[in-house]
Amino acid sequence: MNKHIISFQKKKGLLPLLVAGISLWSAPANAQNAQDLDEIVVTGTKFEIPVEKSGKTIYQLSQEDIQRNAGKTIPDLLNEVPGIQIDGNFGSPGTNVSYFVRGASSKNTLILIDGTPINDPSLADATYDLRLLPLDQVESIEVLRGGLSTLYGTGASAAVINIKLKSGSKAKKFGGSADFSGGSFNTYRGNISLNGQTDQFNYLVSGSLHSSAGFSSAMDTAATAAFGKDGINRKDLMVKMGYAFSDRFRMDFITAYDDMEADYDNGPFLDADNTQTSNQLRFGLAPTYQYTKGNIKLKSVYNVSEREFISSFPSEYKGRNLQLDLTQEHQIIKGLKGLWGVNLQQLSYEQPGELAFDNNQFTLLDPYASFFYETASGFNVHAGARINTHSEYDAKFIYNVNPSYLFEVSDQVSTKILASVATSYVTPTLYQLNSPDYGNSALNPEESLNYEQGISFYIGNQFTFNLVHFTRDESSPIEFVSLYDENGGYIGGEYQNTTDKRRVEGFEADFSWLVNEYFSMTANFAHVSTDKPETFYRVPGSKWGMAFNAKPAQNTQVSLKYNYTSKRTVYDYGVGGAFDLDSYGLVDLFVQQAVLENKLNIYGGVNNLLDEDFTAIYGYTTRGRNFSIGARYQF
Numbered sequence: 001m002n003k004h005i006i007s008f009q010k011k012k013g014l015l016p017l018l019v020a021g022i023s024l025w026s027a028p029a030n031a032q033n034a035q036d037l038d039e040i041v042v043t044g045t046k047f048e049i050p051v052e053k054s055g056k057t058i059y060q061l062s063q064e065d066i067q068r069n070a071g072k073t074i075p076d077l078l079n080e081v082p083g084i085q086i087d088g089n090f091g092s093p094g095t096n097v098s099y100f101v102r103g104a105s106s107k108n109t110l111i112l113i114d115g116t117p118i119n120d121p122s123l124a125d126a127t128y129d130l131r132l133l134p135l136d137q138v139e140s141i142e143v144l145r146g147g148l149s150t151l152y153g154t155g156a157s158a159a160v161i162n163i164k165l166k167s168g169s170k171a172k173k174f175g176g177s178a179d180f181s182g183g184s185f186n187t188y189r190g191n192i193s194l195n196g197q198t199d200q201f202n203y204l205v206s207g208s209l210h211s212s213a214g215f216s217s218a219m220d221t222a223a224t225a226a227f228g229k230d231g232i233n234r235k236d237l238m239v240k241m242g243y244a245f246s247d248r249f250r251m252d253f254i255t256a257y258d259d260m261e262a263d264y265d266n267g268p269f270l271d272a273d274n275t276q277t278s279n280q281l282r283f284g285l286a287p288t289y290q291y292t293k294g295n296i297k298l299k300s301v302y303n304v305s306e307r308e309f310i311s312s313f314p315s316e317y318k319g320r321n322l323q324l325d326l327t328q329e330h331q332i333i334k335g336l337k338g339l340w341g342v343n344l345q346q347l348s349y350e351q352p353g354e355l356a357f358d359n360n361q362f363t364l365l366d367p368y369a370s371f372f373y374e375t376a377s378g379f380n381v382h383a384g385a386r387i388n389t390h391s392e393y394d395a396k397f398i399y400n401v402n403p404s405y406l407f408e409v410s411d412q413v414s415t416k417i418l419a420s421v422a423t424s425y426v427t428p429t430l431y432q433l434n435s436p437d438y439g440n441s442a443l444n445p446e447e448s449l450n451y452e453q454g455i456s457f458y459i460g461n462q463f464t465f466n467l468v469h470f471t472r473d474e475s476s477p478i479e480f481v482s483l484y485d486e487n488g489g490y491i492g493g494e495y496q497n498t499t500d501k502r503r504v505e506g507f508e509a510d511f512s513w514l515v516n517e518y519f520s521m522t523a524n525f526a527h528v529s530t531d532k533p534e535t536f537y538r539v540p541g542s543k544w545g546m547a548f549n550a551k552p553a554q555n556t557q558v559s560l561k562y563n564y565t566s567k568r569t570v571y572d573y574g575v576g577g578a579f580d581l582d583s584y585g586l587v588d589l590f591v592q593q594a595v596l597e598n599k600l601n602i603y604g605g606v607n608n609l610l611d612e613d614f615t616a617i618y619g620y621t622t623r624g625r626n627f628s629i630g631a632r633y634q635f
Contacts, residue, residue, distance in 0.1 A: 043142040043162040055404035055418040061141040070605030071628025082524040090622040092217040093232035094262020103504045103528040104158030112162040121349040122319030126429040132258040134208040136191035139166045147424035147450040150384035157424030168195040168202030181630025187212035200244045208236040218265035227271040230263035254284040268619020274311035294330035318350040340369040349430040363391040378406040398423045416456040424448045432495040447475040465511040474502040502532045518551045540566045555594035584614030604629040
C-alpha cells in the first residue's frame with residue numbers, strides 16, 4: 001500500500017491549482033497495470049501477517065516509494081511519515097540527525113536493521129546514526145508507532161523503525177544494478193550492486209559512494225565574511241549471503257562497513273573548520289531451522305562503531321554492540337501462533353583520554369513471548385510479555401495486549417477496529433550515567449504506559465483510511481538540563497529525570513486512494529500535545545501532507561508532494577528563554593522515465609520546489625531549492 005507523503009509551501013491559492021492540475025493526468029492515453037496494494041507486515045508481532053489483520057499502526061515504505069525520491073536520504077523519507085519529526089535532515093549534508101515520534105525523543109525510538117536492534121553505545125543516547133546507512137541498500141521500511149518493548153526491549157517506548165535491507169535476486173543466477181546521480185551543492189552519488197541466486201545459494205554485494213560540497217551549517221547573519229562550506233564524504237560496502245543446506249536448514253550472513261567524514265560548525269551562528277569522522281563495521285549470522293509447524297532462529301549481530309571529532313575541543317568515542325536473539329515460532333493450534341525466545345544485549349562504551357570512565361558496559365538478558373490469535377469471524381489479538389533484566393537495574397516486567405476486529409460492511413467495504421495497551425521501559429545509557437562531564441549516576445529508568453484506539457476503512461484494494469488516537473503516560477523522562485548559578489551564569493549541565501509524570505496524547509489520520517490505473521493520491525495529518533509543555537521542545541504540534549502519483553504516459557511516473565510542519569517551541573538562554581520557530585511547507589516534484597524494456601530508469605527531482613525560506617533548527621541554515629538527476633540500470 002503506497003503511502004508516500006511529502007512536502008509544500010505557504011502560498012494562498014496555490015495548492016488547489018496544483019491539485020487540479022495534476023488531477024488532469026488521471027486519464028492518460030496509455031494504460032498500465034494497477035498496483036497491488038496488499039501488504040505483509042512483520043514488525044508489530046514478529047509474525048508475517050496482512051496489514052489489515054495487524055492491530056498496530058504500521059506505515060510501510062516500499063521499494064517503489066524509495067525509488068521515487070531522487071536525492072533524498074533515509075531521514076528525509078522518515079520525515080514524511082505521519083507522527084514523525086526529523087531534525088537535521090534539511091541542514092548541511094553532515095548535520096546530526098535526531099527524530100521525534102509522537103513527541104518522544106530519539107532514545108524512545110528503536111532502529112532495527114533486518115529485525116535486529118542496532119543501538120550505538122558511542123552516542124550519548126545510544127541511538128543509531130541514520131546518516132551512516134545509504135538508501136541504496138534499503139529494500140523497504142516499516143514504521144510502527146506506539147510502544148512495543150515486549151518484542152524489542154529497552155528503547156522501543158514510542159516507536160520501532162524496521163529497515164529491511166536488500167538481498168539476492170530470486171530471478172537469476174547473476175544480475176545487478178548501477179545507479180548514479182548528481183545535483184545541487186556539487187552532490188554526487190553512486191551505487192553498484194551484484195546479486196543472484198541458485199537453488200541453494202544467494203548473494204548480494206553492494207558498494208556506494210556519496211560526496212557533497214554542501215553549504216555552511218551555521219546561519220550567517222553578520223555577512224562580513226562568508227562562512228565556509230560544510231560537506232560530506234561517505235563510503236559504504238555490504239555483502240549478504242545465504243545458503244540452504246537442506247529444505248529445513250539455512251544460514252544467512254551479512255557484513256557491512258560504513259565510513260563517513262562530515263564537516264560541522266561550532267554551534268548556532270558560529271562558523272568553524274571542524275570535522276567528524278565516523279565508521280561502523282557490522283557482522284551478522286542467522287541460522288534458521290524450519291519444521292512443519294514453525295521454525296527456530298538465531299539472529300546474531302556484532303556492531304563496532306568509532307567516532308572522532310577534530311576541532312578546538314577534540315574527542316573520541318567507541319562503541320560495541322552484541323545482539324543475540326534466539327526464538328522459536330510455533331503454530332500451536334489452528335488460528336494461534338506463538339513465539340518465545342531470549343534476547344542478549346551487551347553494550348560497551350569507550351571514551352579515551354581524561355574523560356574515560358571505568359563502568360563502561362551493560363548486559364541485558366530478556367526472556368520474552370509473543371502470541372497472535374485470529375478467528376474466521378475477523379477477531380484478532382496480539383499479546384506479549386517480557387522480563388527486562390539489566391546489569392545495573394532491577395528486573396522489570398512489561399506487557400502488551402492488542403485486540404482488533406475486522407468485519408465486512410458490504411462486498412467491497414470492510415472496517416477494522418483496534419485498541420492496545422502496552423508498557424515500556426527505557427534504561428539510561430552508559431554516557432548518561434557515567435560521563436564525567438554530564439553524567440548522573442542517580443538517574444532512574446523511564447517508564448511509559450501506552451494506549452491506542454483506532455479505526456480503519458478499506459474499499460477493496462483501492463482505498464484505505466486510518467484514524468488512531470494515542471495516549472502515552474511517561475514516568476521520569478530523561479533529558480539534558482543546562483545548569484546556571486544564582487547570577488544566571490552557565491556552570492555546566494547534566495542528564496536529569498525532568499518530571500515525575502508527563503502525559504502525551506494526539507491523533508493521526510491518513511488515507512491512500514488508487515483512483516485508477518494511472519493516478520493515486522495519499523494524505524495524512526498528525527497532532528500531538530502534552531500537559532508539561534515546559535519539557536516539550538522542538539516538537540511541532542501538527543504536521544500534514546499529501547502526495548499525487550501519476551502515470552501520464554507509457555513507463556512514465558510523476559509525483560508531486562507536499563508537507564507542512566507547524567511552529568515548534570525551542571529554548572535558548574542566549575535570547576532569553578523559549579520562543580517559537582515559524583511553520584513551513586515544502587513542495588517536491590519527481591519525474592521518472594523507463595526505457596530499454598524498463599531496464600534503464602532516467603529520473604530527476606526538485607526538492608523545495610518553491611524555494612521556501614524557513615528555519616528547521618535555530619541558528620542553522622536549511623536547503624533552498626535543490627535538484628538531483630540520475631539514471632538507474634538493471635541487468
